[in-house]
Ligand SMILES: Nc1ncnc2c1ncn2[C@@H]1O[C@H](COP(=O)(O)OP(=O)(O)O)[C@@H](O)[C@H]1O
């Protein structure tokens with residue numbers, strides 16, 4: 001929308017009485033929703049009624065009243081505070097920020113165009129005899145433009161050198177190299193931006209189509225994750241800094257032992273003989289003068305299920321895998337008899353590394369040293385074939401299979417076929433996907449596997465904990 | 477009952493609860509919108525105390541349901557008094573057909589009220605404190621959610637019992653587990669963080685005035701420094717600051733020193749590793765520097781006599 005146009009719409013809205021408290025609250029709620037705060041209609045109504053008893057001229061009380069009705073966790077309260085300050089501010093401030101953003105946007109377009117020109121120059125030769133042209137996304141081009149000069153030069157050099165290597169299908173090869181090294185750089189830069197505060201240069205896509213609201217959403221996105229406590233819990237594990245690892249490790253050990261404690265208690269209560277239901281027993285035995293001749297029992301809980309873990313440890317998963325394994329290792333004491341496997345090109349059984357009384361760091365080192373799978377590329381089909389051939393008997397109708405993977409694999413169709421076989425032999429397949437949900441849509445294998453397993457996003461520690469809690473307790 | 481916001485804030489202070497504007501506004505909304513108040517925060521930041529103070533402010537009973545893993549409806553809502561039922565059966569067994577006995581047995585007379593039922597059957601508006609609700613399991617949470625939505629319970633043998641008075645409901649959670657969206661939506665929400673130095677000084681002054689303002693300020697500054705700069709297993713909460721202040725008073729301390737800190741540190745920090753971390757020479761110096769105020773350095777480490785006007789120390 002052009003600036004002139006926006007002004008028109010705003011004046012129109014104001015004269016139609018739209019610049020009311022209700023109108024602004026509704027817009028603000030839309031912003032919160034975009035930022036991942038779940039606000040229901042009832043809560044919006046609460047927020048409006050809350051203001052009835054508050055002096056509207058007292059700004060800090062108005063803010064507190066809205067917050068009490070709209071933000072329902074510490075994380076949401078943090079997002080609320082940031083968004084509130086940005087949304088309920090003077091028109092001059094808003095205009096200034098808008099101008100700033102427009103300039104930044106223009107600059108970004110310029111950088112992207114330059115990057116595209118630079119890269120296409122190098123790959124032009126192939127482009128000519130290729131049926132399919134190389135297509136890079138705006139995000140990838142942006143990544144290239146933000147890379148340090150030395151990185152750009154090296155990348156161009158590598159591409160250049162590949163020209164002299166005779167291969168069957170140079171187009172596909174070069175495309176793969178280009179895509180994967182740009183993706184690598186993106187992660188690398190995000191990782192380094194995490195602490196430094198430059199993360200704002202790599203914004204998320206997605207817009208409400210309303211410039212004023214988008215403005216607020218963008219600003220909060222960029223700032224929110226700098227809150228030190230929340231960063232680790234809610235940030236993609238892949239992009240955590242090395243310096244975060246000790247904190248992450250102690251956080252995981254805390255969270256997993258909490259969860260393990262809950263699970264053990266639950267099992268303890270449901271184990272043993274069924275309890276007598278006194279109310280029903282009394283009732284039943286009135287005819288015998290209250291002498292409990294016929295006992296009535298409470299319904300027995302379901303039998304304890306068995307859990308089986310299959311974890312992807314290929315290159316794209318290396319960092320995630322470490323954290324996920326540590327988490328599950330923490331649960332092992334409560335789950336007992338957990339079967340675990342790791343895979344990339346092929347699959348290996350790792351159950352014995354997780355036996356009780358073993359030190360996690362030691363187990364991890366032993367596992368990495370003793371395995372041929374760590375950091376390779378992914379072949380889920382081959383891995384599941386090995387699984388079914390050698391360990392198929394571990395599947396029983398009360399086994400819950402957890403698969404942890406980003407679903408980036410060769411031969412996804414063939415893998416899906418085997419997954420279908422597995423599903424027939426077990427209670428359930430839960431897929432914990434370390435890829436952020438917003439990227440699922442573009443990935444065909446993800447969609448394919450979604451139909452066969454219950455898939456949950458688990459790119460952050462908080463999501464991992466939630467998914468495990470939900471499922472382990474559900475079956476407990 | 478009809479307090480306005482400022483009156484409520486003052487009344488809570490009068491009953492010994494220090495509250496800032498945000499907190500008072502949220503409590504006020506829970507009362508006026510007649511919604512449950514959900515308070516989250518680390519242990520010892522003053523969640524449970526809110527319910528107790530509201531009981532005093534409105535001069536009414538506080539009925540507490542302490543939650544724990546495995547809590548069920550029999551312990552939270554009601555149970556039949558089996559002993560009395562059995563006695564009654566014994567008395568009537570020869571004189572009455574058993575269909576009639578059954579009708580008599582499941583009468584309100586034999587009902588044992590547990591906290592939830594007691595709170596909604598009470599003739600006065602009480603405060604219902606559902607403490608540490610994150611400890612219960614999900615099915616019980618769902619049951620609570622229903623109860624808090626319509627304030628009635630159905631007892632198979634008796635039918636539906638409705639609330640005589642909608643109680644003032646305060647739920648607390650240490651955040652061990654995230655509560656369901658449904659429950660959170662029903663509630664007005666308050667997150668209590670550790671207090672800043674000024675608030676903690678006010679709490680200390682209210683609860684341990686005998687320590688004196690100067691020592692209380694030093695305590696608050698030291699605790700604040702520890703919370704924001706050390707990575708501890710268990711952060712000291714307000715409850716621990718209060719214990720620490722009382723211990724220092726018992727030693728007749730009027731200023732904080734390395735010596736009296738060392739002797740009382742086990743009241744502030746319950747974990748052994750945490751204590752070792754704090755007692756490390758360099759760390760101890762930093763704590764003292766913050767506790768006595770930056771200005772202490774300029775004055776050559778003598779006591780500073782600025783009464784309660786130390787700068788809120790920077791982190
Ligand atoms: N704002 C406050 N004003 C006065 N005392 C407080 C305040 N916050 C906490 N306290 C004191 O701190 C101690 C711990 O509070 P409590 O409510 O039991 O913590 P929680 O329920 O959050 O674990 C209590 O002795 C309480 O009196």
Ligand SMILES: [Mg+2]
Pocket residue numbers: 520523524525607648
């Ligand atoms: Mg408490």
